[in-house]
Amino acid sequence: MERSNGSPGEPPKERSGADRPPTIRGVAERAGVSKSLVSLVLQGSPRVSDAKRQAVLEAIDELGYRPNAAARSLVARRTHTIGVLLNDMRNPWFVDVLDGLNSLLHAHGLRMLMADGRLDRRTGQEFARAFQELRVDGLVVVGTLPDTTGLAEVAERLPTVIAGNHEPRLPRADIVANDDERGARLATEHLIGLGHRKIAHLAGQGLVGDLRRRGFEATMRDHGLAANAVVESGDGTEEGGYRAAVRLLSPARGGRRPTAVFAFNDLSGIGVLSAAGELGLDVPADLSLVGYDNTYLSRIRHLWLNSVNNASHEVGRRAARCLLDRMAHPDAPAAHQLVTPELEIRGSTAPPWDGVGAAP
Amino acid sequence: MERSNGSPGEPPKERSGADRPPTIRGVAERAGVSKSLVSLVLQGSPRVSDAKRQAVLEAIDELGYRPNAAARSLVARRTHTIGVLLNDMRNPWFVDVLDGLNSLLHAHGLRMLMADGRLDRRTGQEFARAFQELRVDGLVVVGTLPDTTGLAEVAERLPTVIAGNHEPRLPRADIVANDDERGARLATEHLIGLGHRKIAHLAGQGLVGDLRRRGFEATMRDHGLAANAVVESGDGTEEGGYRAAVRLLSPARGGRRPTAVFAFNDLSGIGVLSAAGELGLDVPADLSLVGYDNTYLSRIRHLWLNSVNNASHEVGRRAARCLLDRMAHPDAPAAHQLVTPELEIRGSTAPPWDGVGAAP
DNA sequence: CGCAGCACTTGGACCGTTCCAACTCTTGCG
DNA sequence: CGCAAGAGTTGGAACGGTCCAAGTGCTGCG
Numbered sequence: 001m002e003r004s005n006g007s008p009g010e011p012p013k014e015r016s017g018a019d020r021p022p023t024i025r026g027v028a029e030r031a032g033v034s035k036s037l038v039s040l041v042l043q044g045s046p047r048v049s050d051a052k053r054q055a056v057l058e059a060i061d062e063l064g065y066r067p068n069a070a071a072r073s074l075v076a077r078r079t080h081t082i083g084v085l086l087n088d089m090r091n092p093w094f095v096d097v098l099d100g101l102n103s104l105l106h107a108h109g110l111r112m113l114m115a116d117g118r119l120d121r122r123t124g125q126e127f128a129r130a131f132q133e134l135r136v137d138g139l140v141v142v143g144t145l146p147d148t149t150g151l152a153e154v155a156e157r158l159p160t161v162i163a164g165n166h167e168p169r170l171p172r173a174d175i176v177a178n179d180d181e182r183g184a185r186l187a188t189e190h191l192i193g194l195g196h197r198k199i200a201h202l203a204g205q206g207l208v209g210d211l212r213r214r215g216f217e218a219t220m221r222d223h224g225l226a227a228n229a230v231v232e233s234g235d236g237t238e239e240g241g242y243r244a245a246v247r248l249l250s251p252a253r254g255g256r257r258p259t260a261v262f263a264f265n266d267l268s269g270i271g272v273l274s275a276a277g278e279l280g281l282d283v284p285a286d287l288s289l290v291g292y293d294n295t296y297l298s299r300i301r302h303l304w305l306n307s308v309n310n311a312s313h314e315v316g317r318r319a320a321r322c323l324l325d326r327m328a329h330p331d332a333p334a335a336h337q338l339v340t341p342e343l344e345i346r347g348s349t350a351p352p353w354d355g356v357g358a359a360p
Numbered sequence: 361m362e363r364s365n366g367s368p369g370e371p372p373k374e375r376s377g378a379d380r381p382p383t384i385r386g387v388a389e390r391a392g393v394s395k396s397l398v399s400l401v402l403q404g405s406p407r408v409s410d411a412k413r414q415a416v417l418e419a420i421d422e423l424g425y426r427p428n429a430a431a432r433s434l435v436a437r438r439t440h441t442i443g444v445l446l447n448d449m450r451n452p453w454f455v456d457v458l459d460g461l462n463s464l465l466h467a468h469g470l471r472m473l474m475a476d477g478r479l480d481r482r483t484g485q486e487f488a489r490a491f492q493e494l495r496v497d498g499l500v501v502v503g504t505l506p507d508t509t510g511l512a513e514v515a516e517r518l519p520t521v522i523a524g525n526h527e528p529r530l531p532r533a534d535i536v537a538n539d540d541e542r543g544a545r546l547a548t549e550h551l552i553g554l555g556h557r558k559i560a561h562l563a564g565q566g567l568v569g570d571l572r573r574r575g576f577e578a579t580m581r582d583h584g585l586a587a588n589a590v591v592e593s594g595d596g597t598e599e600g601g602y603r604a605a606v607r608l609l610s611p612a613r614g615g616r617r618p619t620a621v622f623a624f625n626d627l628s629g630i631g632v633l634s635a636a637g638e639l640g641l642d643v644p645a646d647l648s649l650v651g652y653d654n655t656y657l658s659r660i661r662h663l664w665l666n667s668v669n670n671a672s673h674e675v676g677r678r679a680a681r682c683l684l685d686r687m688a689h690p691d692a693p694a695a696h697q698l699v700t701p702e703l704e705i706r707g708s709t710a711p712p713w714d715g716v717g718a719a720p
Numbered sequence: 721c722g723c724a725g726c727a728c729t730t731g732g733a734c735c736g737t738t739c740c741a742a743c744t745c746t747t748g749c750g
Numbered sequence: 751c752g753c754a755a756g757a758g759t760t761g762g763a764a765c766g767g768t769c770c771a772a773g774t775g776c777t778g779c780g
Contacts, residue, residue, distance in 0.1 A: 035760090036738085036759070036761075037760075039738060048759085049757085069493040069494045071736035071738090073430045074428070074736080075738045075766095089458065095450055135428060157381070274661035300598055301631070301638075302637060383766055383767080396769085407728060412729085428765090434736065435767060436735090436767085724779090728774085729773080730773070732771095733771105739763090740761105740762095740763090746756085748754095749754090750753095
């Protein structure tokens with residue numbers, strides 16, 4: 001039988017029960033060197049003899065030693081961690097942004113700590129607190145925030161980049177987004193070019209929603225079609241798109257119905273698709289439709305939606321670039337970058353039927 | 361002009377440039393108390409006089425002090441952080457799992473650190489290293505892992521729960537998943553109940569794919585329809601589902617075509633939808649279709665897919681429960697929980713047309 | 721009056737690293 | 751031979767918290 005606990009009088013070298021994970025001291029002892037030398041080996045210092053380096057590496061392996069990131073970042077005052085704040089994991093476009101972000105950050109030895117602002121019903125203030133306590137080296141805000149009050153304060157202390165949104169404009173936070181107004185122009189020009197005259201826009205919320213609506217209205221005006229522009233407001237969901245489209249397309253509505261719809265995003269565009277189907281309208285024969293974001297939804301064959309590509313991946317890459325720059329020069333003035341969107345043509349638009357609505 | 365650096369001889373009280381964030385000592389000094397007392401206030405100890413508590417809170421506010429999580433977890437040997445490993449953020453069902461996980465973990469003061477195994481092309485070994493260095497208090501693996509070799513070792517040291525998958529079975533890792541075989545039976549019974557006889561299954565990969573296929577085959581066998589069961593393999597993507605469906609449904613194929621398809625998941629089910637449309641088959645009039653996972657895709661009106669609800673949210677909740685239990689009792693034997701799935705009826709199934717294929 | 725007991729407060733050790741100044745050998749050169 | 755230079759190695763002081771044993775007053779009781 002073995003003694004499960006040290007006999008009295010014996011110095012309590014090892015505590016019974018919870019055996020802690022090995023530390024740098026344990027490794028040093030096993031390798032017969034000082035903890036400083038182990039630290040040097042861990043950092044790949046060139047001024048360590050091969051013999052000792054070998055001994056240390058073996059000890060690390062035998063003990064299964066893993067450096068403690070907390071202790072390390074405590075003294076180094078860097079965590080190599082970037083906080084990423086998402087507003088809604090259910091909206092698929094952010095995945096591409098993350099992908100773009102990750103490629104660069106990972107190459108620079110940074111890891112991403114993600115939080116969904118909607119998932120944990122935290123206000124801007126609270127997520128800020130959590131990220132500050134963790135001492136993340138930087139912050140990326142992806143998309144629209146429900147509450148931006150806390151952000152200004154955080155941006156003062158932490159390198160911050162806003163990706164996929166144009167606000168809030170802060171003195172020390174960079175902004176990387178796609179040119180929403182221009183994207184809306186692309187979509188609208190495309191529909192006008194096909195011969196459509198009476199065109200509806202299904203608007204979204206926030207500044208991004210405003211910009212896309214503005215682009216639509218400006219383009220209609222430029223073509224002398226201001227009187228034919230219809231705007232219906234939605235909420236960016238499929239359900240909202242469906243309801244708005246029912247209002248737009250019902251025969252009960254006075255005057256001609258629009259022959260084309262430009263939707264705020266793919267999700268609400270799909271709502272339009274559903275409403276059109278129920279009203280017996282074929283897309284694209286009876287109704288042309290353009291969405292926004294070019295998500296994988298638009299690429300589903302059964303939906304096959306024309307959509308404005310907001311270059312999420314590129315936005316993510318550039319946001320990472322910005323963040324790295326800002327981490328190097330925290331006091332640089334805030335930059336504001338726009339990525340040029342492109343229209344992705346698939347199967348949801350066509351010239352208006354029989355020229356109906358084509359006459360000025 | 362101000363001196364940018366301390367004059368020689370002057371004790372370097374404050375470093376020029378980077379003014380560090382305030383520490384507990386700074387707060388103590390400002391409030392005129394010891395750092396120990398500040399610590400007590402931070403922990404909400406009842407044995408602090410109201411006067412001093414007030415002074416400390418004011419100092420904290422004035423300085424904008426935030427406790428350093430690294431320092432705190434170093435001595436407490438707890439990080440209050442749970443590592444969450446996702447395999448693919450593009451697959452929408454995990455969002456619900458996360459939601460369920462979060463509700464319980466957040467209530468217990470734990471935060472989630474997410475990593476996408478596919479996003480950073482890390483092998484099982486490497487993510488394990490990162491999480492171990494961070495000393496996360498626990499680990500949740502959501503879905504299928506590309507490489508599980510590292511997991512066994514991690515599970516020995518870290519409370520670990522596997523959610524949404526049935527493998528690998530490890531002595532100290534709990535498993536919470538939906539009963540895939542049973543879900544497949546539900547879907548198949550539903551189709552048989554409608555009168556379908558020749559039914560195809562579009563299979564998926566991994567153990568989950570196997571279980572769903574097995575459930576399908578067993579049910580067909582139980583109804584004496586083994587000879588009418590067709591299995592085509594796919595890869596869980598829309599593209600894969602499309603191609604498999606083209607193979608399944610093309611008139612060129614000898615014998616009668618199946619009148620119903622049970623797809624491994626919603627995404628590949630949508631591929632089937634697309635293929636059916638191109639081949640001129642109406643769903644559900646000419647072809648019945650059932651998917652799996654009950655993702656928001658299946659709820660899109662224009663798709664409106666019958667789907668097996670895998671209770672992701674409940675899986676997430678139970679996984680959190682398991683993890684909390686295991687953190688309390690690390691040496692408890694591994695538990696293996698199955699959540700019962702339910703079939704969600706929408707618009708993608710109907711009795712076979714004119715009884716074709718209904719005769720035994 | 722002396723002192724036990726309570727309420728509150730404090731200094732200092734410790735957590736597991738990194739970093740720096742200082743130390744010990746070798747080696748080579750004048 | 752003496753010593754400077756360099757390579758390799760080391761102890762100890764941070765880093766910013768928590769926790770514990772010990773301290774300080776003050777009150778009330780014998």
